[in-house]
Amino acid sequence: MTRRLSLLDLLTVAVFVVQTGFALHIGLNGPTQAVLPIHWNAAFEVDGWASGPEFAVLLGGLATIGLLAGGGLGLGALYAAAEAPSRARTLRIGQGIIAFTTAVLGLTLSAQTLGDLPPEGTARLSMAGLSLILLGAGAFLGRVAPNRLVGVRTPWSYKSRLAWDRSNRLAGRLLFILGLAGLFVAPWAPQPAATLSLIAAALIAAGLSTFESWRVWRADPNRQPF
Structure with a gap:
């Protein structure tokens, strides 16, 4: 069918x-x-x-x-x-x-x-586009169940449902905030520093979410061992 x-x-x-x-x-x-x-x-x-x-x-x-x-x-x-x-x-x-x-x-x-466009205009467009992507992904990331395709996929989040839920909620919040802030400052922030800072902040958010998955897994009494 x-x-x-x-x-x-x-x-x-x-x-x-x-x-x-x-x-x-x-x-x-x-x-x-x-x-x-x-x-x-x-x-x-x-x-x-x-x-x-x-x-x-x-x-x-x-x-x-x-x-x-x-x-x-x-x-x-x-x-x-x-x-x-x-x-x-x-x-x-x-x-x-x-x-x-x-x-x-x-x-x-x-x-x-x-x-x-001049370099500054190109940077502003890049920042706006990246901000939209971060905003869209962050809005829904906290709602995904464990899977191999979408979300904070670490060895620890796969071994603890609590670690999965909390790390993905953290990632969703951080990415949403970064996307919203990026859209707000893109028209007037100095470039290319602002766009490069947004990229660095997104990488830091990924690192914090990865750390959160390990931290919650370690404290979870129902975690699965490796």
Whole structure:
């Protein structure tokens, strides 16, 4: 029996269709520049270039990865086979995060490549895009059940449900706060220091969440041994 497509399935397909359609437009109809910026260094100065068709392939490839990871060959297919409600919910959250991240990355990259921006403008766009991704992931991370795909996946969180729940709730809160703060300061904060600081803060949040999984596992009387 063919499974019925969910709203998230349709959203995943919609992101793919819009992004690949735009990529085809770029590849066939422009832009007029011989080369386009596609990569930036830590100071957000251009250090990588591509032709219009090459950029179209890059953008279409990003959309295809998002479709495969979140759609029929990825989390969407796993969701259809999931029996436990908690696993099904976790897979749906993962699918939503992938679709959202693919859309944000595609929009950010397109604006940076086609916008003819100075380094400061490129950095602000990068900070806004990263902040949106952190905000979206953080909003749902605390609701995922133990799995191998989404969340704070450490040896300790797999051996203690309490460690899993607390470390993922901490990660969700930290990422949500960072994303919200990043969106607020992106328009006026000094660049590239602000964007680099946001990246460093996200890495610190990951480290704190990893430590939290170990700390809670060690204190959990119901933990599983290694």
